[in-house]
Amino acid sequence: MEVFDTHIHSEGKSVEDLERMAEEGIKRAVTCAFYPIEPKFPETLIDLFRKLATFEIERGKSVGMELYPAIGIHPRCIPPKYERVVESLEEIECVAFGEIGLETASDLEIEVLKEQLKLAKRLDKPCIIHTPRRNKVEVTEKTLRILQEVGFPESLAVVDHATKDTAKMILNAGYYAGLTVQVGKLSAKEVYEIVSEFGFERFVLNSDTGFDKADMFATAKTVRFLEEKGIDKSDVERLAVKNALRLFKL
Amino acid sequence: MEVFDTHIHSEGKSVEDLERMAEEGIKRAVTCAFYPIEPKFPETLIDLFRKLATFEIERGKSVGMELYPAIGIHPRCIPPKYERVVESLEEIECVAFGEIGLETASDLEIEVLKEQLKLAKRLDKPCIIHTPRRNKVEVTEKTLRILQEVGFPESLAVVDHATKDTAKMILNAGYYAGLTVQVGKLSAKEVYEIVSEFGFERFVLNSDTGFDKADMFATAKTVRFLEEKGIDKSDVERLAVKNALRLFKL
Numbered sequence: 001m002e003v004f005d006t007h008i009h010s011e012g013k014s015v016e017d018l019e020r021m022a023e024e025g026i027k028r029a030v031t032c033a034f035y036p037i038e039p040k041f042p043e044t045l046i047d048l049f050r051k052l053a054t055f056e057i058e059r060g061k062s063v064g065m066e067l068y069p070a071i072g073i074h075p076r077c078i079p080p081k082y083e084r085v086v087e088s089l090e091e092i093e094c095v096a097f098g099e100i101g102l103e104t105a106s107d108l109e110i111e112v113l114k115e116q117l118k119l120a121k122r123l124d125k126p127c128i129i130h131t132p133r134r135n136k137v138e139v140t141e142k143t144l145r146i147l148q149e150v151g152f153p154e155s156l157a158v159v160d161h162a163t164k165d166t167a168k169m170i171l172n173a174g175y176y177a178g179l180t181v182q183v184g185k186l187s188a189k190e191v192y193e194i195v196s197e198f199g200f201e202r203f204v205l206n207s208d209t210g211f212d213k214a215d216m217f218a219t220a221k222t223v224r225f226l227e228e229k230g231i232d233k234s235d236v237e238r239l240a241v242k243n244a245l246r247l248f249k250l
Numbered sequence: 251m252e253v254f255d256t257h258i259h260s261e262g263k264s265v266e267d268l269e270r271m272a273e274e275g276i277k278r279a280v281t282c283a284f285y286p287i288e289p290k291f292p293e294t295l296i297d298l299f300r301k302l303a304t305f306e307i308e309r310g311k312s313v314g315m316e317l318y319p320a321i322g323i324h325p326r327c328i329p330p331k332y333e334r335v336v337e338s339l340e341e342i343e344c345v346a347f348g349e350i351g352l353e354t355a356s357d358l359e360i361e362v363l364k365e366q367l368k369l370a371k372r373l374d375k376p377c378i379i380h381t382p383r384r385n386k387v388e389v390t391e392k393t394l395r396i397l398q399e400v401g402f403p404e405s406l407a408v409v410d411h412a413t414k415d416t417a418k419m420i421l422n423a424g425y426y427a428g429l430t431v432q433v434g435k436l437s438a439k440e441v442y443e444i445v446s447e448f449g450f451e452r453f454v455l456n457s458d459t460g461f462d463k464a465d466m467f468a469t470a471k472t473v474r475f476l477e478e479k480g481i482d483k484s485d486v487e488r489l490a491v492k493n494a495l496r497l498f499k500l
Binding site (some may be wrong): 011014015017041044047050143212 | 262291293301303
């Protein structure tokens with residue numbers, strides 16, 4: 001089955017890796033903006049977005065993977081004068097803002113997230129919203145309050161790296177929940193348990209593969225695991241592809 | 251035999267690739283600055299250099315590859331206000347400036363190359379100097395004239411992507427010649443022919459592996475090819491490691 005990996009950092013992968021992923025069925029992926037050190041300058045992120053929207057897309061295409069760029073300021077790489085970066089978001093073609101969100105939930109992070117959400121709301125742009133490993137539940141609650149405060153449309157946000165503990169509150173708030181299959185995040189078995197409990201309607205799947213060592217085939221493996229568990233094909237398809245196409249308006 | 255790949259772009263490789271390279275014996279490599287689109291801002295390159303000098307080095311270390319950063323403005327990615335980038339070169343730790351050089355040999359490219367060479371000379375810093383595929387002989391001649399004009403020390407420059415046609419003039423000028431083993435550049439057999447003709451003293455080996463599809467093991471394979479051809483171990487070692495250690499003062 002074809003698989004849509006809704007959150008990768010293609011910049012951390014070689015073109016040979018992208019080709020192997022495509023061969024494993026991962027024919028589409030959203031490649032999210034992230035800068036692996038704290039940038040000193042807002043301009044660095046603007047050029048990064050330009051690179052994602054052109055060079056990275058072409059690199060994917062050359063090996064059979066359709067990459068879609070997501071651009072935005074990750075909470076771990078907020079540059080000085082971040083407002084300049086937010087202004088640039090309107091000018092660069094993308095399928096989503098991402099990954100954005102909270103890491104420590106500092107005042108600055110909250111401000112940067114809100115500014116990006118307000119712009120996304122005005123532009124009707126989907127958002128991929130990171131949640132951290134530390135204080136996952138508390139920061140997810142805070143994130144959902146911010147989404148509510150901004151009046152952000154339910155159909156336009158995925159709250160990502162969800163767990164058994166946070167899936168329910170995300171779904172209750174009406175948003176999509178992103179299931180990240182990766183060492184230190186979810187296993188295929190945990191994905192199975194979560195969708196068995198909460199259904200398939202509002203979940204999307206991703207690997208978050210990028211700069212670190214990770215299983216780049218995690219989404220395809222999870223889909224095969226669900227098939228082996230006897231899950232309905234139509235349900236697996238929703239998780240593997242269809243929900244993502246709807247969320248990102250493709 | 252351990253191999254030193256004197257010119258890669260580690261940013262285009264995944265950490266798994268770097269690990270596989272190290273397992274093949276490529277335990278050290280110089281990772282050269284390059285931005286795969288034309289940057290709009292000088293700041294982008296300054297942050298790129300910071301990233302090479304910290305994050306990339308750590309990424310290599312985590313999988314057993316010693317990476318050494320080379321920083322500088324490649325002729326295909328000269329930003330506006332490039333002087334700001336040249337100023338930053340003094341502040342960021344690196345083993346070399348690179349890759350720098352000429353692509354079309356435009357006036358701007360020549361100006362940017364000269365500024366970087368002058369600074370390198372003052373700082374006693376080795377330089378990795380790109381030569382293009384198009385008009386290789388002519389642009390290499392021009393590059394050597396510029397080196398002479400600047401009075402650049404012979405022991406501090408490698409003129410890279412040398413061919414049978416350019417090796418002689420590079421060696422005659424006293425500089426190191428870089429042999430890039432890659433599809434579209436040299437084959438292992440051509441390397442064998444070149445060193446058989448000109449000796450081993452002033453050559454270094456590299457793959458230029460990075461953002462594009464390429465054989466990341468090309469240097470290790472070339473070393474094995476030379477061993478199989480019965481070349482003296484001490485000669486192979488010079489090409490594989492020792493000349494590089496001397497050039498980069500390691």
